[in-house]
Amino acid sequence: WKLDGSRNGSILRFLGDAGLLKEGKILRDLDMAQVNLSGAYLLAANLSWVNLRYADLSNAYLRYAHLSSANLSDAILKNANLSEVDLSWANLSKTNLEGTNLSDANLYQSSLNYANLKNANLSKADLQNANLSRANLQNTSLFKARLYEASLENADLRNANLEEASLGEAWLAKANLKGANLKNARYDQKTKWPDNFDPKKAGAVYEEWEEEEE
Numbered sequence: 001w002k003l004d005g006s007r008n009g010s011i012l013r014f015l016g017d018a019g020l021l022k023e024g025k026i027l028r029d030l031d032m033a034q035v036n037l038s039g040a041y042l043l044a045a046n047l048s049w050v051n052l053r054y055a056d057l058s059n060a061y062l063r064y065a066h067l068s069s070a071n072l073s074d075a076i077l078k079n080a081n082l083s084e085v086d087l088s089w090a091n092l093s094k095t096n097l098e099g100t101n102l103s104d105a106n107l108y109q110s111s112l113n114y115a116n117l118k119n120a121n122l123s124k125a126d127l128q129n130a131n132l133s134r135a136n137l138q139n140t141s142l143f144k145a146r147l148y149e150a151s152l153e154n155a156d157l158r159n160a161n162l163e164e165a166s167l168g169e170a171w172l173a174k175a176n177l178k179g180a181n182l183k184n185a186r187y188d189q190k191t192k193w194p195d196n197f198d199p200k201k202a203g204a205v206y207e208e209w210e211e212e213e214e
Contacts, residue, residue: 038076048086058096073111167191167204177202 034054044064051071058078065085073093081101088108095115103123113133123143133153141161149169157172159179169190177194183203193199200206 068106172197 031051032055033051035052036056037060038056038058040057040060042060042062042065044066045062046066047070048066048068049070050067052075053071053073055072055075057072057080058076060077060080062085063081063083065082067085067087067090069089070087071091072087072095073091074095075092076096077100078096079099080097082105083101084104085102086106087102087110088106090107090110092107092110092112092115095112097115097117097120099119100117101121102125103121105122105125107122107125107127107130109129110127111131112135113131114135115132116136117132117140118136118138119140120137121141122145123141125142125145127142127150128146128148130147130150132155133151135152135155137152137155137157137160139159140157142165143161144164144166145162146166147170148166150167150171152170152172152175155172155175157175157177157180159181160177161181162185163181163183165182165185167185167187169188171192172194173192175194177197180202182199185199185204186207187193187199187204188206188208191199
C-alpha cells in the first residue's frame, strides 16, 4: 500500500519518535518512495522490504535499523547514521551515501553499484558478495571491512582506507586505487586486481582464503 510522500514522512517521524517502528511487521512492502525523512530519528526501526526509492533520509539517525531487502535506490542518505544497520540484500544502487556512517553495517549481497560513498565510514562493515561496481569510494574508510567476493569493478577508490580489509576473491578490475591504503589487506589467488597493479608493493598480504564465519 502507498501513501503520499509528505504524509508518510509525518507518520514515520511520529512512529519513530514513539519507538513504535521496532516491530515493524506492518510496514513490510510499504511504498514510501520519495518520502522526506531528513533528520528523522529512527533508532532500530524495522523497514525491511520497504520501498524508499528517491527518499530523503539525509542526516537521519537509523542506528541498529533493519533494512534488509529494502529498496533505497536513488535515495539520499548523506551524513546519516547507519551504524550497525542490517542492509543485507538491499538495493542501494545510485544512492547518495556521502559522509554516511556505515560502520559495522551488514551489507551482505547488497547492490551499491554507482552509489556515492565518498568520505563514508564502512569500517568493519560486512560487504561480502556486495556489488560496488562503479561506486564512488573516494576517501572512504573500509578499515577491516569484509569484501569477500565483492565486485569493485571500475570503482573509484582513490585515497580510500582498505587497511586490514578482507579481499579474498574480490573483483577490482579497472578500479582506481591511486593513493589507497592497502596495508595488511588480505587477498588470495582469485582476487582480481587492476592491470599492472602490484598488491604486495601496496602493502597487501597474500594468503590462502577461507570464507569468514558470521
